[in-house]
Amino acid sequence: MTDDAPTPDAPLRIGTRGSPLALAQAHETRDRLMAAHGLPEAAFEIVVIKVTGDRVQDRALREIGGKGLFTREIEEALIAGEIDLAVHSMKDMPTLQPEGLILDTYLPREDPRDAFVTLGHGGLADLPRGAVVGTSSLRRRAQVMARRPDLYVVEFRGNVQTRLQKLRDGVAQATFLAMAGLNRLGYADVAQSPVAPEDMLPAIAQGAIGIERRTSDDRVAALLARIHHRATGLRLAAERALLEGLDGSCETPIAGLAELTGDSLRLRGEILSEDGARVLSDDVTGPATDGPEIGRAMAAQLLERAGPDFWTD
Numbered sequence: 001m002t003d004d005a006p007t008p009d010a011p012l013r014i015g016t017r018g019s020p021l022a023l024a025q026a027h028e029t030r031d032r033l034m035a036a037h038g039l040p041e042a043a044f045e046i047v048v049i050k051v052t053g054d055r056v057q058d059r060a061l062r063e064i065g066g067k068g069l070f071t072r073e074i075e076e077a078l079i080a081g082e083i084d085l086a087v088h089s090m091k092d093m094p095t096l097q098p099e100g101l102i103l104d105t106y107l108p109r110e111d112p113r114d115a116f117v118t119l120g121h122g123g124l125a126d127l128p129r130g131a132v133v134g135t136s137s138l139r140r141r142a143q144v145m146a147r148r149p150d151l152y153v154v155e156f157r158g159n160v161q162t163r164l165q166k167l168r169d170g171v172a173q174a175t176f177l178a179m180a181g182l183n184r185l186g187y188a189d190v191a192q193s194p195v196a197p198e199d200m201l202p203a204i205a206q207g208a209i210g211i212e213r214r215t216s217d218d219r220v221a222a223l224l225a226r227i228h229h230r231a232t233g234l235r236l237a238a239e240r241a242l243l244e245g246l247d248g249s250c251e252t253p254i255a256g257l258a259e260l261t262g263d264s265l266r267l268r269g270e271i272l273s274e275d276g277a278r279v280l281s282d283d284v285t286g287p288a289t290d291g292p293e294i295g296r297a298m299a300a301q302l303l304e305r306a307g308p309d310f311w312t313d
């Protein structure tokens, strides 16, 4: 290791939210850095930052600020030099980073699929007429309504335990969670079944962890270079170009998934009206390194087909 490696006296400060999933992701980042550089655990410090999105539990996220709600305060700490890197669920990240920050390091992606979680109802198709599905995601809401217009969708927030309790209390018959979150938290026993992307295309970047740093910090850049997962980076480049082209925020139901097979990349994208009545999708395969172009072209194509009033009607 070089002279400027972090030490127990001057540890590398890893910023994260305090939720169980965020902490698991910060620990995974630390463990990968330890292994890649032969550093002791004491060379790292996990710094928990309280963010608005975690404090406010009684309102829908899009009412209190939409995308960036879980990340803005962490980015401020990074800019202020209170932490040296920030670990994020890429699904929650806007496509543009604040001046002075860069987000180009990805850990190997977890399962990107959604999980259908229920206490004894099989799959979405097996739910009785008029059953209730809990979700706070506009995408999942629209996708459920597209396939089962007879169902009711109610707002569902909180951690995995809270949501399972709501199912036990009969507030809803089913909910959706990211497989990645369940896997990272070790909830293998939770009543769940992965939903095929053909049935429900996941959120852009679902299951991917990204690490943000100060653009000027060459030392951290060098440390992170060794844990970057290239294949995840290629997939995310395609998905996030699609998101950026669609100008996606939390306020619009958008789904997308890129997959790599050897040197070829397949990108699937989908936009939905909020009530799920209109669904437009696209599926394009091209060279693995053309993700940004494929994503941008798909966004333009979908917007063209959607017309100006798709999300405002």
Ligand SMILES: NCc1[nH]cc(CCC(=O)O)c1CC(=O)O
Residues within 6 Å of the ligand: 089, 090, 091, 092, 176, 177, 178, 180, 181, 205, 206, 207, 208, 209
């Ligand atoms: N919006 C919240 C959020 N952000 C990332 C994940 C799951 C983990 C991931 O996708 O990486 C979740 C919860 C969920 O959708 O179940």
